[in-house]
Amino acid sequence: MRESRDRIYQVVRKIPRGKVATYGQIATLAGLKGHARQVGYALHDLPAGSALPWHRVINAQGRVSPRAEPSYVGIQHRLLEAEGVEIGRGDRISFKRFGWKPRK
DNA sequence: TGCTTGACATAAT
DNA sequence: CATTATGCCAAGC
Numbered sequence: 001m002r003e004s005r006d007r008i009y010q011v012v013r014k015i016p017r018g019k020v021a022t023y024g025q026i027a028t029l030a031g032l033k034g035h036a037r038q039v040g041y042a043l044h045d046l047p048a049g050s051a052l053p054w055h056r057v058i059n060a061q062g063r064v065s066p067r068a069e070p071s072y073v074g075i076q077h078r079l080l081e082a083e084g085v086e087i088g089r090g091d092r093i094s095f096k097r098f099g100w101k102p103r104k
Numbered sequence: 105t106g107c108t109t110g111a112c113a114t115a116a117t
Numbered sequence: 118c119a120t121t122a123t124g125c126c127a128a129g130c
Contacts, residue, residue: 004127023112035126040111057111065111072111090118109129117121 004032005042012043015056018084019100020093022060029102040065055079056100062093 007030014029015021023036032038043054055076059065064076077087085098 024114027112032126034113034124036112037110037125038112038127041128042111044111046111054111059111060113067111107130110127113123113125115121115123117119 004030004035004038005045007031008039008042009046009052012052012054012057014102015053015100017053018098020056020058020080020085020095020098021100021102022058023065024060025100025102026057056083058093062095063091 008026011026011029012021023039026039027033027036030039039057043052043057046052046054064073067073073091077091080093081087085093087093
């Protein structure tokens with residue numbers, strides 16, 4: 001559904017620079033609680049060249065979700081590092097430091 | 105209309 | 118800490 005997708009985009013756009021959020025969080029904030037997968041769907045449908053910070057959206061394990069194209073994972077890592085997000089060993093990100101805390 | 109799939113999440117092993 | 122199993126819900130076919 002495009003409406004849900006728009007809502008997801010709206011939330012993703014709110015992620016501050018240098019922070020990351022999980023799909024579950026995005027889904028909840030978008031009012032689609034429990035539809036974490038739809039978030040991934042929406043992002044997959046996201047056209048390349050979009051100004052949406054999709055790279056700030058990761059899974060609950062603190063890692064970049066493996067995509068069809070492995071190359072994009074590296075790109076995402078680079079984008080995150082460029083924003084000040086440190087990626088530890090095993091491509092892990094500390095939510096303790098870089099987790100986005102949205103206000104209810 | 106019904107089965108399969110998926111940029112997920114959480115718990116168990 | 119890595120892998121597996123199960124639950125979840127919507128979109129594709």
